[in-house]
Amino acid sequence: MDNQISHYKIISKIASGGMANVFLALDTTTNTKVAIKILKEEVSAKEKILERFTQEGLLNLNHPNIVKILDAGVHEKTPYIVMEYIEGRDLEALIKDKKRLSVPEALSIFNQLLSALSYIHGLSIIHRDIKPKNILIDKSGIVKLSDFGIAKSFNSLVETSVGGYLGAPAYSSPEQMDRKPLDARSDIYSLGITLYEMLSGVTPFSSTSIPNLLKEKFTGSYRQIGTFRADIPPLIVSVIEKCTAVNPKDRFGSITEIMSALNSSYGSDTFITTPILKTQGSAKKVAFISIVAVAVMLTVIIILAVKLSGRSEDMAAAALSTIKVETTVPETTAAKVAARDKIAFVSDRDGNYEIYIMNIDGSGQARLVSNSAEDWYPSFSPDGFKITFVSNRDGNYQIYSMNTDGSEQTRLTNNYAEEWYPSFSPDGSKIAFMSDRDGNAGLYIMNIDGSEQKRLTNNSLSDYKPSFSPEGSKIAFMSNRDKNTEIYLMNINGMNQSRLTNNMSEDWYPAFSPSGSKIAFMSDRDGNNGIFEIYIMNIDGSGQMNLTNNTSDDQVPFFSPDGSKIAFSSKRSGNNEVYLMNIDGSGVIKLTDNPADDWQPSFSPSRAGN
Numbered sequence: 001m002d003n004q005i006s007h008y009k010i011i012s013k014i015a016s017g018g019m020a021n022v023f024l025a026l027d028t029t030t031n032t033k034v035a036i037k038i039l040k041e042e043v044s045a046k047e048k049i050l051e052r053f054t055q056e057g058l059l060n061l062n063h064p065n066i067v068k069i070l071d072a073g074v075h076e077k078t079p080y081i082v083m084e085y086i087e088g089r090d091l092e093a094l095i096k097d098k099k100r101l102s103v104p105e106a107l108s109i110f111n112q113l114l115s116a117l118s119y120i121h122g123l124s125i126i127h128r129d130i131k132p133k134n135i136l137i138d139k140s141g142i143v144k145l146s147d148f149g150i151a152k153s154f155n156s157l158v159e160t161s162v163g164g165y166l167g168a169p170a171y172s173s174p175e176q177m178d179r180k181p182l183d184a185r186s187d188i189y190s191l192g193i194t195l196y197e198m199l200s201g202v203t204p205f206s207s208t209s210i211p212n213l214l215k216e217k218f219t220g221s222y223r224q225i226g227t228f229r230a231d232i233p234p235l236i237v238s239v240i241e242k243c244t245a246v247n248p249k250d251r252f253g254s255i256t257e258i259m260s261a262l263n264s265s266y267g268s269d270t271f272i273t274t275p276i277l278k279t280q281g282s283a284k285k286v287a288f289i290s291i292v293a294v295a296v297m298l299t300v301i302i303i304l305a306v307k308l309s310g311r312s313e314d315m316a317a318a319a320l321s322t323i324k325v326e327t328t329v330p331e332t333t334a335a336k337v338a339a340r341d342k343i344a345f346v347s348d349r350d351g352n353y354e355i356y357i358m359n360i361d362g363s364g365q366a367r368l369v370s371n372s373a374e375d376w377y378p379s380f381s382p383d384g385f386k387i388t389f390v391s392n393r394d395g396n397y398q399i400y401s402m403n404t405d406g407s408e409q410t411r412l413t414n415n416y417a418e419e420w421y422p423s424f425s426p427d428g429s430k431i432a433f434m435s436d437r438d439g440n441a442g443l444y445i446m447n448i449d450g451s452e453q454k455r456l457t458n459n460s461l462s463d464y465k466p467s468f469s470p471e472g473s474k475i476a477f478m479s480n481r482d483k484n485t486e487i488y489l490m491n492i493n494g495m496n497q498s499r500l501t502n503n504m505s506e507d508w509y510p511a512f513s514p515s516g517s518k519i520a521f522m523s524d525r526d527g528n529n530g531i532f533e534i535y536i537m538n539i540d541g542s543g544q545m546n547l548t549n550n551t552s553d554d555q556v557p558f559f560s561p562d563g564s565k566i567a568f569s570s571k572r573s574g575n576n577e578v579y580l581m582n583i584d585g586s587g588v589i590k591l592t593d594n595p596a597d598d599w600q601p602s603f604s605p606s607r608a609g610n
Helices: 041-047 049-055 091-098 103-122 184-200 210-219 234-243 255-265 291-308 313-321
Strands: 008-016 020-027 032-039 069-075 078-084 088-090 135-138 143-145 342-347 354-359 375-380 386-391 398-403 419-424 430-438 440-447 463-468 474-482 484-491 507-512 518-523 533-538 554-559 565-570 577-582 598-603
Touching: 008 032, 088 091, 091 135, 091 184, 103 135, 103 143, 103 184, 103 255, 184 234, 184 255, 234 255, 342 375, 354 375, 375 419, 375 598, 386 419, 398 419, 419 463, 430 463, 440 463, 463 507, 474 507, 484 507, 507 554, 518 554, 533 554, 554 598, 565 598
Parallel strands: 577 598
Antiparallel strands: 008 020, 020 032, 032 078, 069 078, 088 135, 135 143, 342 354, 342 598, 375 386, 386 398, 419 430, 430 440, 463 474, 474 484, 507 518, 518 533, 554 565, 565 577
16 A cells, blocks of 8 residues: 555554554644545445545534544545544443443543534434444543444435445444434434443343344343443433334434433533534534533533432542543454354355354354355354454455454455465464465465464465364365375474375365364265265374265365364255264254355354363
8 A cells, every 4th residue: 555645644554444444644734643544445436435425514524522524535546534633542442441431431421422413413414323433532531423434414315235234233223224214313322322332331232143133123122221230320221211212203303302301300410511512604613622621521420420329429529530531542443242152154045155154053044244245264263253254355355354243344365366265273363374375375374463474385286275273283274286185284384294185086175173183074085976075084194984975065064162063064955055963974954944055164162162
């Protein structure tokens, strides 16, 4: 990437996401630091983000609790958006560190968000993506609402390039997920979910799969916030419940209604003041909140919170002293949702190959990625928080990672080669993969953020499909270096490469057992006219025996975390489906059943181990 975009000099990368990378830069005309969001070209083209910025007044937003958008354009076919640089951190990181916020802290942030939303709603703009990740807090404690990339005018229905909706599932309103016309009440719903999370440390939803999450949203089956803590004032609980009502008609109709409800309940103890907003034309600046004003506002909120909790007002000063201002630079943090007792797999049931997830009994099948490209070879991280996979969404096949709910999809490799078969190391610090970047297909290893990519094998033919041993000292892989494809073993530094299988057939897709004593693989060695079956052997190559035997392909074996089962894909019912069997080949059961191809299964860690 260029070090200069227009008159902005790039200094360093400060965040990365599925839609864009964010860089710290210097505006050479004003000598001030700015943040530049470099949008992926295909994202901008499909979602018309730059068009919305220029046509819908987003460049003219000017409010103390909104990140100022300074400029937008295209540099050498690369779309970018320039914003004011905020030294601080996002609310997601703050909640992650503190587990949950005190009532005064949460109400202070809530107050400033009300002010920001009152302003944009007054301009007939809906944010549509309110969530902790998009809420920044600067060094002086000022809250800044950011990321207006999917903002839209009232009563607009945005068609996305993938036929879905824009926004984060946990925070999006039911009507937004149902792709209906939206108004201010959709943002109010998201704001209520955010307040709930600030106070409890979690969202109201117990489900991590999209189908179950949708069910909870549309039925209002929320976890009561009182089950997480008992010191939340009843008024605040009622505000959260009204904000997050399933039917928009049952919510507050506007930000002003929220303020009025809170103020009228406590007479002279004003909870929320009128938003600090005096605009005289969109181009004029709004005076920034002074530190003194913030201190007064915090004091009022703390006094009310103390009174509502039934404590003495002389605790207010002590409470105020506990509010600390965070000073770290904004960072990207992943949603911490670990997948347990799950199987990820690939399916083309919705047109193209995408990553899906299901329970180990085949129930709860849900799509994790949704785009017009092909996504393949999912592999869970050892802690169950991440999935790495392959996608050609950016042209050629590269390695990506995402959270196990499908969020935060991030590209890890970036070159003009083809890169496949990612596999996490047992300690979760490395990813091994295949790349043909140096001419032929070889095995490489990198850190989980994509840094320090190193080549492990180097020969004139091809090495594929790395699989780490459980203790992390070995990698099994397949190679055609000896004419036909066989299974090999090497140290994780690429040394001591040895051949485990040796016959005139094709042996593919090695997978270590959790104990490290066995390797499962697929082979067509028994003369079934190129039909693959599942085999197993000891790690020294001895004791090779077939586990399946039928007239259709059985492929891509993967051990369960306890080592008692092997998942695999098979064409025995016509098309590829995912099956499960005992490690001796008995007890075969079918997990998926549809006219499409389902294959490449990968187990997540279990609840009992890993």
